[in-house]
Amino acid sequence: xxxxxxxxxxxxxxxxxxxLKVDAFLxxxxxxxxxxxxxEEWKRLFAGKPIxxxxxxxxxxxxxxxxxxxxxGVPVVFAKKTQSINLDxxxxxxxxxxxxxxxxxxxxxxxRFLGPDDHVLIIDDFLANGCxxxxxxxxxxxxxxxxxxxxxxxEKGFQPGGDELREAGYDxxxxxxxxxxxxxxxxxxxxx
Amino acid sequence: xxxxxxxxxxxxxxxxxxxLKVDAFLxxxxxxxxxxxxxEEWKRLFAGKPIxxxxxxxxxxxxxxxxxxxxxGVPVVFAKKTQSINLDxxxxxxxxxxxxxxxxxxxxxxxRFLGPDDHVLIIDDFLANGCxxxxxxxxxxxxxxxxxxxxxxxEKGFQPGGDELREAGYDxxxxxxxxxxxxxxxxxxxxx
Numbered sequence: 337x338x339x340x341x342x343x344x345x346x347x348x349x350x351x352x353x354x355x356l357k358v359d360a361f362l363x364x365x366x367x368x369x370x371x372x373x374x375x376e377e378w379k380r381l382f383a384g385k386p387i388x389x390x391x392x393x394x395x396x397x398x399x400x401x402x403x404x405x406x407x408x409g410v411p412v413v414f415a416k417k418t419q420s421i422n423l424d425x426x427x428x429x430x431x432x433x434x435x436x437x438x439x440x441x442x443x444x445x446x447x448r449f450l451g452p453d454d455h456v457l458i459i460d461d462f463l464a465n466g467c468x469x470x471x472x473x474x475x476x477x478x479x480x481x482x483x484x485x486x487x488x489x490x491e492k493g494f495q496p497g498g499d500e501l502r503e504a505g506y507d508x509x510x511x512x513x514x515x516x517x518x519x520x521x522x523x524x525x526x527x528x
Numbered sequence: 529x530x531x532x533x534x535x536x537x538x539x540x541x542x543x544x545x546x547x548l549k550v551d552a553f554l555x556x557x558x559x560x561x562x563x564x565x566x567x568e569e570w571k572r573l574f575a576g577k578p579i580x581x582x583x584x585x586x587x588x589x590x591x592x593x594x595x596x597x598x599x600x601g602v603p604v605v606f607a608k609k610t611q612s613i614n615l616d617x618x619x620x621x622x623x624x625x626x627x628x629x630x631x632x633x634x635x636x637x638x639x640r641f642l643g644p645d646d647h648v649l650i651i652d653d654f655l656a657n658g659c660x661x662x663x664x665x666x667x668x669x670x671x672x673x674x675x676x677x678x679x680x681x682x683e684k685g686f687q688p689g690g691d692e693l694r695e696a697g698y699d700x701x702x703x704x705x706x707x708x709x710x711x712x713x714x715x716x717x718x719x720x
Contacts, residue, residue: 365641366604368597394587399604402594405560412558412591449557 466497644672658689
């Protein structure tokens, strides 16, 4: 998506170690007008699918998911990260590793809010190795929900998560795929 | 706001210890159509104020803030909770106590996204003792930003936070104020 790529070039900051900072518009300050145009693009890409729920994970996915849900006219469920859960059969749970924060989280969704009748569009801000996304997919599988598609704002194409999920058959639509970044010059190359 | 009060009566669950569970529509599953009508109500209540930014705190405030920002046509900044920060002068920070989670958080906002030109509407899902809100107000003060108003979905009127903030002169608009709740019967009484 041209508009998002332009914005990443303009306001994104390339750091060492494969880090791309987009906190000016995506995950600390959020440009809701941009999110709205991203939502319209996903509506086009997932047209005709019987999506009745958006699933995301706290915290930075929630803002994008809320705007997307507004455009699709469906509710959002956001998975919660926790480090202390009492598993009492009322929660789907899985464990994910965050490389960014070097931590392991339990991720939970109440069984009341996801089930076999749900046709889910998963939305998140970033996809790199795909750990968080795999956690959400596992939760959908536990719930018997159908994953109609996955919408990602920015995919790091130089990490394997996205291509592995496409090979596994998921309809994954990343609006910008970063193929390479140079922290010395700040140059960013997108997959065309 | 009638619509929100009705929804709380229908789908809210009163628990012992002054706990009101509204995870079916507000802070786990999110009813975006409801959020949209709440946003319209805040637009009416804060009409004429030169609001140019929505400020909230992760995680459950973000969804409401995003929909409100969509209606106001302004960006959102969400404060981040962290337990390990390197204070390097690029962040406003404050410390808040969460009674719900029995923890102390550092809360941060980048100095790049809040400043003296900002006219802020603070949005959050819940107000009880007001600790989180005081943290956000302190951050606005550090930034030299003007707080034009505070919009809360559900205020617990039997806890002091809301009335203290009104006495301090803030334009605080809670869409539903719970005056009393009975965990035995599930009855909820709203301030009229």
